[in-house]
Amino acid sequence: MHHKIDILVATTSGNTEYLADQLAAQLQQDGFTTELHYEPDYQQLTSSINQDSVWLCCVACHGAGDxxxxxxxxAEQLHSKQPDLKPLRYGVIAIGDSCYDTxxxxxxxxxxxxAKAGAQRLQDRLEIDMSIDDxxxxxxxWARSFTEQMCIKAE
Ligand SMILES: Cc1cc2nc3c(=O)[nH]c(=O)nc-3n(C[C@H](O)[C@H](O)[C@H](O)COP(=O)(O)O)c2cc1C
Structure with missing residues (x-):
């Protein structure tokens, strides 16, 4: 069993990249291997899924909810191709600002x-409100209990 986590990053102005870097450092300290994907490559990531695959998606929202x-x-490919992503396990950190409707x-x-693609959610999504949260x-x-779940729900 490998303890590798692919960290997918959706950023425009860099806040989420910074956050993902901090998370990667923490996860490495806790003994996990991490790979940061600042511009996630759909083809590469989806075609290499296996029993050990874990994605941690750090997704900032921009535009009108985009x-x-x-x-x-x-994201476009995820929508249009409707893949079967079993046996992927994953978690999502959603980043936004509550002043937006979206x-x-x-x-x-x-x-x-x-979830629709058959991947297993390891832990409920975290939502970070940039206007009030640290x-x-x-x-x-959140990441500490995410990795606990990852070890408990090992394939
Ligand atoms: C032009 C613009 C549009 C945004 N639209 C949304 C939105 O629709 N929903 C939301 O929750 N946050 C929205 N935000 C807040 C961003 O998600 C927040 O600033 C976040 O930290 C940006 O992350 P990034 O620096 O990694 O791109 C918007 C921010 C900007 C500057």
Whole structure:
């Protein structure tokens, strides 16, 4: 059993990239191997799924509820190709700002699409409100229990 986590990042202005870097450092300290995907490659990621695959999606919302730039292409393909992603396991951290009607819409969509594709959600989605939350603190606590779930629900 390998303990590798692919971290997919949807960012436009860099906040989420920064957060993902911090999470990767924490996960490595906790003994996991991480690979950061700043511009997730749909083909590469979906074609390499196996029993050990775990994705941690850090998804910022932009535009009118759309995915941040770096994951737009990935999201489009996820919608249009409707893949079967079994036996992938995953978690989503949705990043947004509650002043928008479309609060965290992209992260919510990502969670829904992956579940629809047959992937197993390891833990309920975390939503980070950039206008009030401390992103690093919230994400760090969430990530600890995410990896606990990952070990409990090992294939
Ligand atoms: C032009 C613009 C549009 C945004 N639209 C949304 C939105 O629709 N829903 C939401 O929850 N947050 C929205 N946000 C808030 C961003 O998700 C938030 O600023 C986030 O930290 C950006 O992450 P990034 O720096 O990784 O791109 C928007 C921010 C900007 C600048």
């Amino acid at each position: 995915y941040a730039d770096s994951m737009l292409d990935f 609060y965290c819409a992209a992260g919510r969509d990502c969670d829904e699409q992956l 992103p690093a603190k919230k994400a760090s606590t």
